[in-house]
Amino acid sequence: MSTTPSAAAILATLPTTISSAYLTDLYAQYRKNRSAVDPSWAQFFESLGDDVNTLMAELHGASWAPNQPANTDDPTILPTPKALEGKGAPAPAAAGGVSLEKLQAAVADASRLSLLIEAYRMRGHLLANLDPLGLWQPEETSDLAPSYHGFAPSDLDRPIAVNQLGFTTATVNQVIARLKDIYAGTTGFEYKHIQDPTQRNWFKQKIENELPVQSFTAGEKKEIYNDLVRAEGLELFLQKKYTTTKRFGLEGGESTIAAIEEILRYGAPQGITEVAFGMAHRGRLNVL
Numbered sequence: 001m002s003t004t005p006s007a008a009a010i011l012a013t014l015p016t017t018i019s020s021a022y023l024t025d026l027y028a029q030y031r032k033n034r035s036a037v038d039p040s041w042a043q044f045f046e047s048l049g050d051d052v053n054t055l056m057a058e059l060h061g062a063s064w065a066p067n068q069p070a071n072t073d074d075p076t077i078l079p080t081p082k083a084l085e086g087k088g089a090p091a092p093a094a095a096g097g098v099s100l101e102k103l104q105a106a107v108a109d110a111s112r113l114s115l116l117i118e119a120y121r122m123r124g125h126l127l128a129n130l131d132p133l134g135l136w137q138p139e140e141t142s143d144l145a146p147s148y149h150g151f152a153p154s155d156l157d158r159p160i161a162v163n164q165l166g167f168t169t170a171t172v173n174q175v176i177a178r179l180k181d182i183y184a185g186t187t188g189f190e191y192k193h194i195q196d197p198t199q200r201n202w203f204k205q206k207i208e209n210e211l212p213v214q215s216f217t218a219g220e221k222k223e224i225y226n227d228l229v230r231a232e233g234l235e236l237f238l239q240k241k242y243t244t245t246k247r248f249g250l251e252g253g254e255s256t257i258a259a260i261e262e263i264l265r266y267g268a269p270q271g272i273t274e275v276a277f278g279m280a281h282r283g284r285l286n287v288l
Helices: 007-012 020-032 039-060 099-129 172-183 196-208 216-243 255-270
Strands: none
Touching: 099 172, 172 196, 216 255
16 A cells, blocks of 8 residues: 655645746656766655655646646755655755755845835835935835835844846845936836836946946036026026017926037037937926
8 A cells, every 4th residue: 555645735835936837847857867867866856665656646646637847947846855854864954054044044134125226226216315405305115115125223234145237235225316316316217117128228228237327527617507597597588578479488407408518519529520419398498
């Protein structure tokens, strides 16, 4: 009489992150090359003897059930079976001598930090400092707070594997400082709504890895100031000279003129010889 435990009994003793698809994929590797799997798994399969085929069939389920391919690249799948406990072989520690519990905690920390980074990519612009007069202060949204993602105050200065934003490991505070510098400075970026993944990733690459830190000399600041003064002066003149005439004023958007001037100053040395503007009514006289 077979003593093979049921698939449900076997899986109940394994970590919840190990699926039946992963187990069967692991057994396929074992069949090809015993040394290709962890020794503890090899002993586990050996302990089942001839009944392993019955177990694998039960794990696959009914013949009409859809196949679920194993996702062995998933870092949350931990190949150390608790089922080995009490079967004559101790459950080994994870690679590098780290315990299974610590490895699971590290994976959870990295996942939560990735969610925090993604939240800033989506809504970090809501924290951008866009009012130079300081009359309006942005309100932080809940999902941009570390506590929303499960980080307690004691976790904020603990190194976590991140491998993003130029870090390999960093604390939550270091990552937030970097995110605020990128997404919540005096410029806000909103690009996650773009449907094309190639375009969306291009923006992310430019914003996070190639965005230059802009600084102006005293002379350049004076040129920008003069552009603003000229734009404002023209608006005041038109308002006074043609009081009742519809003129599509640029009030509140005078920085458009300074931006256009800067683009032209930068583009001319790059070989640009002609520029075509397609614009709305508002501010067109000033642009002309």
